[in-house]
Amino acid sequence: MSARGGFNSRLGFIAAAAGSAVGLGNIWKFPFEVGQGGGAAFVLIYLLFAFLLCFPVMVAEIAIGRKTEKNPVGAFTALGFRKWRIVGMLGVLAGVVILSFYNVVAGWAFGYFIEMVQGNFAVGNDFGGFTSDYIKVGGYGLVFMLATTLIVSRGISGGIEKASKILMPVLIIMMLGLVFYSFTLDNAGAGIEFYLLPDFSKITLPVMYRALGQAFFSLSLGMGTFITFGSYVSKKDNIVSSAVLITLADVGIALLAGLMMFPFVFSQGLPPTGGPGLIFATLPGIFQALGPVLGIFIGSTFFLLLSFAALTSTVSLLEVPVSYVVDELKIKRKLAVWLVAGFIFIVGIPSLLSNGASEYFSNFITYVGADKATDFMTFVGHIANDSFLPLGGALIAIFVAYVWRKSNLNKEIEQGFEGFEGSFVQKYIGFALTYLAPIILIFIFVLTVLDRFFGIQLF
Ligand code: TRP
Numbered sequence: 237m238s239a240r241g242g243f244n245s246r247l248g249f250i251a252a253a254a255g256s257a258v259g260l261g262n263i264w265k266f267p268f269e270v271g272q273g274g275g276a277a278f279v280l281i282y283l284l285f286a287f288l289l290c291f292p293v294m295v296a297e298i299a300i301g302r303k304t305e306k307n308p309v310g311a312f313t314a315l316g317f318r319k320w321r322i323v324g325m326l327g328v329l330a331g332v333v334i335l336s337f338y339n340v341v342a343g344w345a346f347g348y349f350i351e352m353v354q355g356n357f358a359v360g361n362d363f364g365g366f367t368s369d370y371i372k373v374g375g376y377g378l379v380f381m382l383a384t385t386l387i388v389s390r391g392i393s394g395g396i397e398k399a400s401k402i403l404m405p406v407l408i409i410m411m412l413g414l415v416f417y418s419f420t421l422d423n424a425g426a427g428i429e430f431y432l433l434p435d436f437s438k439i440t441l442p443v444m445y446r447a448l449g450q451a452f453f454s455l456s457l458g459m460g461t462f463i464t465f466g467s468y469v470s471k472k473d474n475i476v477s478s479a480v481l482i483t484l485a486d487v488g489i490a491l492l493a494g495l496m497m498f499p500f501v502f503s504q505g506l507p508p509t510g511g512p513g514l515i516f517a518t519l520p521g522i523f524q525a526l527g528p529v530l531g532i533f534i535g536s537t538f539f540l541l542l543s544f545a546a547l548t549s550t551v552s553l554l555e556v557p558v559s560y561v562v563d564e565l566k567i568k569r570k571l572a573v574w575l576v577a578g579f580i581f582i583v584g585i586p587s588l589l590s591n592g593a594s595e596y597f598s599n600f601i602t603y604v605g606a607d608k609a610t611d612f613m614t615f616v617g618h619i620a621n622d623s624f625l626p627l628g629g630a631l632i633a634i635f636v637a638y639v640w641r642k643s644n645l646n647k648e649i650e651q652g653f654e655g656f657e658g659s660f661v662q663k664y665i666g667f668a669l670t671y672l673a674p675i676i677l678i679f680i681f682v683l684t685v686l687d688r689f690f691g692i693q694l695f
């Protein structure tokens with residue numbers, strides 16, 4: 237183990253990386269994006285992006301990190317390409333922005349745990365009232381940021397590894413149980429159909445870029461999280477098979493969450509287009525129907541586990557700007573963690589107020605051609621998730637393929653994976669990083685920005 241600390245085992249790395257990837261993105265965001273994106277058609281596009289584009293980018297990020305043992309900014313310098321530091325800086329910035337609103341939603345999840353413990357299932361009928369209470373929701377957000385700060389300040393292997401190894405399996409088992417239960421409800425079939433039977437006419441440009449943004453967000457890609465993780469990985473580990481396992485785990489859990497949610501949504505007669513409130517409006521009624529004792533037990537456990545899943549993600553989000561500040565500005569780690577976390581909490585205040593508490597932030601911007609205003613939090617998410625992350629992914633692919641060079645990538649991956657060079661997977665990763673990712677990601681990035689922010693449709 238180097239002085240920066242390191243993972244105690246390969247399983248430790250996979251568990252921690254999967255812990256970062258699995259979070260609100262899978263259980264809160266994925267179902268509502270599917271709901272707004274027309275159902276199964278969105279799921280299909282998301283799967284294609286996750287495996288064909290995101291997976292090679294993940295391998296590239298881990299390899300850069302392991303090679304350099306640096307944060308995403310320092311990594312580019314260490315490889316001898318100082319100008320490319322800008323990609324790392326974009327990543328640090330994206331991390332700050334994403335964590336600023338992610339922490340707000342994590343606070344909601346934690347708040348719902350408290351409500352469920354008290355048996356307050358009615359909260360589901362007044363989600364808007366819940367999020368408008370900024371003192372309460374702000375308090376939950378503060379608790380959440382404090383928890384994140386304490387874990388990150390204890391260092392990497394101590395905090396993240398232990399928690400995710402125990403809690404992830406419990407969450408999966410619980411969701412499996414809920415999936416089976418959801419199938420028994422009235423009208424479950426309509427939900428399953430919506431979720432699994434694709435209507436290809438629903439595949440539009442916005443569905444494509446939302447699915448792409450969702451894939452990057454859910455896999456924690458495009459901003460150097462995996463460069464940071466990679467910097468703690470041992471040379472004996474197989475990067476490719478680790479990336480396969482992490483991708484499968486993350487996608488699998490998102491799919492499971494959708495399979496559970498849509499029967500619930502349809503059985504309650506709710507619209508699948510409910511947006512960020514979808515799980516928060518749907519689940520309390522489901523738990524209530526289980527009866528007071530079981531409902532409180534299952535409901536509070538579910539939201540507690542969701543909070544832990546979010547915590548392993550907030551930890552990885554905070555880690556990127558912190559490791560940058562520690563390595564580049566030579567500030568002591570403990571101090572850096574508190575400073576960065578405090579700053580991000582403050583940056584998150586407009587997001588905190590943008591779900592009912594403040595009229596201004598709740599109707600922050602009206603896009604060209606849109607009939608409704610977009611709230612601040614959603615707006616920031618559009619910029620960070622659907623624009624910055626795919627752009628970051630494209631730049632990382634271009635960097636590896638054309639600047640650092642594939643031969644160096646292959647040499648790095650070959651350590652821990654004998655026989656990689658010349659294999660089919662090497663050829664695919666090379667092809668994806670050279671052609672597929674740069675072309676598709678840049679193309680969609682340009683179309684996204686024009687369409688969403690300027691209302692210009694080229695096609
Ligand atoms: N992937 C996490 C989720 O799905 C969120 C997350 C953690 C993230 N680290 C990230 C997203 C880095 C983008 C980049 O909940």
